[in-house]
Amino acid sequence: MSAPLLEVRDLKMHFPVKSGFFSRAKARNFAVDGVNLTINPGETLGLVGESGCGKSTLGRCISRLYEPTAGEILFKGANLAGMRHRQLLPYRQNIQMIFQDPMESLNARHTVGEILEEPFLIHGIGNAQTRRQAVSKLLDTVGLPGRSASRYPFEFSGGQRQRIGIARAIALKPELIICDEPVSALDVSIQSQILNLLMDLQKEFNLAYLFIAHDLAVVKHISDRVAIMYLGKIVEQASSDDMYHRPFHPYTQSLISAIPIPDPHHTATRILLKGDVPSPISPPSGCAFHTRCPKAQASCQHDAPILKTLAPEHIAACHFAAAP
Amino acid sequence: MTAPLLSVTGLVTEFQTDEGLVRAVDGVSFDLPPGGTLGIVGESGCGKSVTALSIMGLLPRPNGNIRSGEINYHGEDLAAADNARLQRIRGNEISMVFQEPMTALNPVHTIGRQLTEVVALHTDQTPAEQIRTAVAMLERVGIPAPELRMTEYPHQLSGGMRQRVVIAIALICEPRLLIADEPTTALDVTIQAQILDLISALQQDFGMAMIMITHDLGVIAETCEQVVVMYAGQVVEQGSVFDIFDRPQHPYTQGLLRSIPKLTDTPKQPLDIIPGMVPSLHDLPAGCRFANRCQHRTAECDHAGLTLETVTDDHSVRCLKWRQL
Numbered sequence: 001m002s003a004p005l006l007e008v009r010d011l012k013m014h015f016p017v018k019s020g021f022f023s024r025a026k027a028r029n030f031a032v033d034g035v036n037l038t039i040n041p042g043e044t045l046g047l048v049g050e051s052g053c054g055k056s057t058l059g060r061c062i063s064r065l066y067e068p069t070a071g072e073i074l075f076k077g078a079n080l081a082g083m084r085h086r087q088l089l090p091y092r093q094n095i096q097m098i099f100q101d102p103m104e105s106l107n108a109r110h111t112v113g114e115i116l117e118e119p120f121l122i123h124g125i126g127n128a129q130t131r132r133q134a135v136s137k138l139l140d141t142v143g144l145p146g147r148s149a150s151r152y153p154f155e156f157s158g159g160q161r162q163r164i165g166i167a168r169a170i171a172l173k174p175e176l177i178i179c180d181e182p183v184s185a186l187d188v189s190i191q192s193q194i195l196n197l198l199m200d201l202q203k204e205f206n207l208a209y210l211f212i213a214h215d216l217a218v219v220k221h222i223s224d225r226v227a228i229m230y231l232g233k234i235v236e237q238a239s240s241d242d243m244y245h246r247p248f249h250p251y252t253q254s255l256i257s258a259i260p261i262p263d264p265h266h267t268a269t270r271i272l273l274k275g276d277v278p279s280p281i282s283p284p285s286g287c288a289f290h291t292r293c294p295k296a297q298a299s300c301q302h303d304a305p306i307l308k309t310l311a312p313e314h315i316a317a318c319h320f321a322a323a324p
Numbered sequence: 325m326t327a328p329l330l331s332v333t334g335l336v337t338e339f340q341t342d343e344g345l346v347r348a349v350d351g352v353s354f355d356l357p358p359g360g361t362l363g364i365v366g367e368s369g370c371g372k373s374v375t376a377l378s379i380m381g382l383l384p385r386p387n388g389n390i391r392s393g394e395i396n397y398h399g400e401d402l403a404a405a406d407n408a409r410l411q412r413i414r415g416n417e418i419s420m421v422f423q424e425p426m427t428a429l430n431p432v433h434t435i436g437r438q439l440t441e442v443v444a445l446h447t448d449q450t451p452a453e454q455i456r457t458a459v460a461m462l463e464r465v466g467i468p469a470p471e472l473r474m475t476e477y478p479h480q481l482s483g484g485m486r487q488r489v490v491i492a493i494a495l496i497c498e499p500r501l502l503i504a505d506e507p508t509t510a511l512d513v514t515i516q517a518q519i520l521d522l523i524s525a526l527q528q529d530f531g532m533a534m535i536m537i538t539h540d541l542g543v544i545a546e547t548c549e550q551v552v553v554m555y556a557g558q559v560v561e562q563g564s565v566f567d568i569f570d571r572p573q574h575p576y577t578q579g580l581l582r583s584i585p586k587l588t589d590t591p592k593q594p595l596d597i598i599p600g601m602v603p604s605l606h607d608l609p610a611g612c613r614f615a616n617r618c619q620h621r622t623a624e625c626d627h628a629g630l631t632l633e634t635v636t637d638d639h640s641v642r643c644l645k646w647r648q649l
Contacts (some may be wrong), residue, residue, distance in 0.1 A: 044592075050485070050512035061451035114585045157601055158368075187602075188539055192583040192595040199592060214513060221585035222592065240591040258517035260542030262584060264565040268546060272521065273514045 003077070004038040005175055005208050006062065011071035011081075013057050017281055024307045030279050031057040032068070033232035036307075040204065041175065044209040046223030046240065048216055048255070050277055054232040055212045059178040060212065063097050064088055075176070093123055096169040100181035102161035106153040110141075112164055113149030119171040138167040141204075142197060159190035163197065170201060183218060195222055216259055220244055226312075228252050231280055231288040234307065238314035246323045248316040250295045253324055272283045287319070295320045328355040328396075329533050330379070330501060335393035335403070337371075337378045340386075346605045350372040350557040351393070354550070356366055356533050358500065363536045363548030363565070369602060370554040372537045376503045378403070380420055381410035397501075416446040419494035423506035429478040432614075435462075435489055436474030439496055446497045457496065465492045465522060474589035484515035491522065498530050505537045520547060541584060545569060550638075553577050556613040559632065563639030573641040575649065576614045606621070621646050 013032040016025030024265045032054045039045045049055045051080055061068045070125055073080040080091055086187060099105040120126055126134065136146045136231045142163040153161055162182060170176050179198070183191040199222060213219050219226055220240050227237040228251065236249040247253045254271040261268065278284055284291050289299035297320070304316040337349040341420070344570060349371040356362045356602075362370040377383050378396055381402060397404040402410065420430040430438060441457035443449055449457060455474070462470035467489040478486055487507065504523065508516035524547060527534055536547050544551055544565065551568040553561040553576065561574040572578045582596040600617040609615060611626035618625070624644055632640040643649075 050514065083410075143520065159601060188541070188580055189367060189583055189598040190601065192585070192597045193599070194596050195585070196597060199594060215585075216513070217585045217589075218586050220587060220591055221589055221595065224591065244587055255513055256587070258513045260520070260540060260580065262541040262545045262547045262569065262586070264545045266545070266567050269518055270521070272517060276484055276515070277512075 002041065005041045005043075005076065006037075006039040007072075008035060008037045008058075008209075009072040009074065011058070011061060011073065012069045013054070013061050013066060014069045019281075026287040027281050030283055031280055033060060033072075033283075035229075035232075035234055035236045037227060037234065037237070039176065039208050039210060041208055042206040043225070044202065044211050044223045046226040047210060047212045047229060048214065048219050049229035050214060052277055052280060053229045054280065055229050056180050059097070059180050059212050059228070061174075061281060063095050064091075064176050065097075070171060090124075093119075093172040094174050095176045095178065096172070098162075098165050098169050098177060098182045101185050102141035102158065102165040103153065105165055106161060106168075108153055109148055111152055112144075112156075116149070116167055116171060117166065121166065123172060125172070132137070134171070138171055140171070141201070142167045152291040155204070156180050157190075158186055159193060162186060162194050166194075166197065166201070170205065170207070173205065174207070176210070178210045178212070180212045181214070182211075184213060184215065191218070198222065216244075216255060228255065231278065231283050233317070234289065235289065235318070236314075236316040237307070238311070238316075241316050242311065246311065248295050248310050248314070248321040248323055249318045250320075251289050252316075254294070271298065287317075289318075326357055329358040329360075329398065330535075331354040331394075331396040332375075332379070333394045333396065335375065335378060335395065336391040337383065338375050338391045339388050343606055346539045347391075348379065348388075348557055348605060352552075352554070352559055353393075354552050354559070356501070356535065358548075359527075359531050359533055360550065361527070361534045361536060362552065363538065363544040363546045364549045364552045364554060365538060365541060365544050366554035367539060367602060368406075369556075369605065371557040372507055372554050375554075376420065376505050376537055378420065380414060380503065381405065381407070382420075403595075404450070412446075413440050415494075415499070416497045417499055418501045418503065419497075419499040420505065420559055421487075421490055421494050421507045423509050425483065425490045425510070427479060428490050428633065429486060431478055433633060434475055434477055435481075438489075439493055441475070442493055444497050461492045461496045462489070464526070465489075465495075466518075467492070484518060487511060487515075488521055488522070491504075491519075491526070495526055495530065495532075499532060501533045501535070502527070503535045503537070507536075508543065509538070509540070523547070541580065542570075551579075554613075556608060557605060558613060558642060560614065560643070561639075561641045562632075563579065567636070569638040571635075571639070573635055573639070573646040573649065574614075574643050575618045575620055575645075578618075594597070620649060 015029040019025040046054045060066045113135050117131050120131045139211050143237045223240045226240050226243045227234045230251050236252045254273050286302045287300045288307050290296040305319050307315045307317045309315050333353045335352045339346045365374045392401045417516040440454040443457050459470045508519050548565050551565050561577045579598040585594050598617050610628040615621045615625045633643045634640050
């Protein structure tokens with residue numbers, strides 16, 4: 001077994017919650033609250049959860065857009081968690097991000113050529129001529145015509161813009177890309193084009209992905225392993241296939257049962273959850289899921305479960321975990 | 325055979341834009357029986373939402389206009405109805421639920437006021453009765469502590485709760501037709517499941533017909549009896565939900581069904597794709613609008629005059645080649 005590319009240990013990101021302009025933080029938002037995960041070179045880890053579960057915050061901590069409150073982010077053994085801007089610079093080449101809305105993440109006043117050249121300029125790579133060559137090669141790699149370089153983002157469709165976002169992310173040959181809902185804003189027929197592109201690039205450049213999404217069918221398709229997040233914590237993690245065939249955690253079971261299946265002969269047996277996700281500012285005591293859990297017992301209100309190995313390479317945090 | 329509740333015939337809706345006249349809906353026809361459920365599926369810009377807005381008389385004026393066609397609701401042509409008449413119908417006979425509950429609700433009015441407003445407009449209930457009706461409706465859509473919620477504002481509710489309020493407003497006068505335009509797209513999976521269950525339970529209770537507009541084929545398969553597949557402003561295929569999913573005839577429908585990732589897939593396999601993208605509505609081809617992305621294209625496909633051909637009684641397809649495919 002080779003060394004992992006990324007190892008996250010007990011990562012916490014607590015945002016201060018302020019009320020009023022001058023007042024001090026009154027509470028904390030426990031957005032990410034003690035997450036452990038590893039990603040191997042060339043592997044995709046899918047990260048699934050509902051809005052507000054902390055999955056995007058976790059991604060932004062790993063790419064160090066945020067400075068985490070506590071914990072370690074070991075990238076090839078170096079801890080990024082406490083690093084300052086200058087120390088981080090060499091690692092920024094290696095960890096890139098792709099965002100959900102390519103229109104908002106691309107500068108509308110720059111041509112596509114300028115957008116794609118910028119990473120090389122920031123890191124002082126090459127001269128004007130080699131950079132131009134690199135840009136046209138990037139466009140070719142992501143399936144855009146070479147003449148796109150002189151055009152502006154608004155001239156492209158959503159799917160093409162996401163290709164530009166992907167080209168920018170792979171420009172500096174990173175080893176890890178954090179993909180934050182990269183296909184959820186796209187139409188169905190375009191979504192599959194982008195997923196195929198991501199899988200092709202992974203093979204070609206041995207890229208590792210942290211693939212953040214709420215759509216389990218998409219995540220299953222692209223991931224080797226999947227982690228399920230609920231209120232700042234990972235509640236279950238397994239190989240992609242195992243997660244869908246044998247979910248142990250009641251939350252995972254209800255998530256899978258909630259997906260509408262595109263087959264009119266299928267009769268859904270849904271495990272409907274009561275209510276909404278509680279606020280991460282005051283997460284429930286004990287097991288955070290107990291307020292909505294169909295299997296909750298009195299003890300779940302005060303005993304927080306820990307992640308236990310329930311099958312090979314399959315962990316879940318539930319006192320009453322059982323395969324369906 | 326009962327008479328349809330809603331019958332749309334040859335609907336053409338156009339928009340005046342800076343770049344000229346755009347035909348967003350081009351000859352859409354379908355029937356909806358009382359209590360039936362029709363799904364309209366398609367990608368952004370295919371005309372599914374504009375079809376809904378045309379039925380509701382909610383096209384943005386003065387740019388959007390119904391050019392031709394009939395929208396026959398219960399013997400009355402809504403395409404020709406004036407605004408005052410449409411206002412009587414909206415909320416009372418036909419209601420609509422939108423994708424984004426935060427923009428559908430008025431942020432500066434209480435939930436209670438937004439509910440009672442509809443009752444006051446369409447019934448002659450006294451204010452006290454209006455409040456009782458509103459509270460009962462909030463309870464019916466599964467909102468805990470409805471009396472308290474009446475006094476709150478939309479921002480105080482979660483996304484799922486807001487969508488429940490929007491549904492309560494839409495259904496408070498017990499309409500005979502509900503148009504749901506991507507009602508769960510902005511919601512999380514577990515909340516989506518709650519809302520879809522709620523909508524179908526209420527549909528049963530009220531015996532209401534529904535048009536479900538969505539891009540999600542899973543939602544279509546779970547909720548609809550009849551399906552209309554739209555592409556670039558036209559209906560390319562329509563039939564029962566079993567026709568569309570088991571025996572799709574149009575290459576676009578077939579491609580869509582193949583390209584969606586399914587839970588039963590083996591991970592990390594390449595997906596089937598539909599290459600290319602939808603043509604611009606400013607620059608539509610004369611022949612088949614899907615031709616540039618279709619693997620079965622031949623020279624004939626570029627000739628004008630493609631019509632919906634009958635496959636079986638209520639299954640039709642807009643493709644020259646469907647017999648050979």
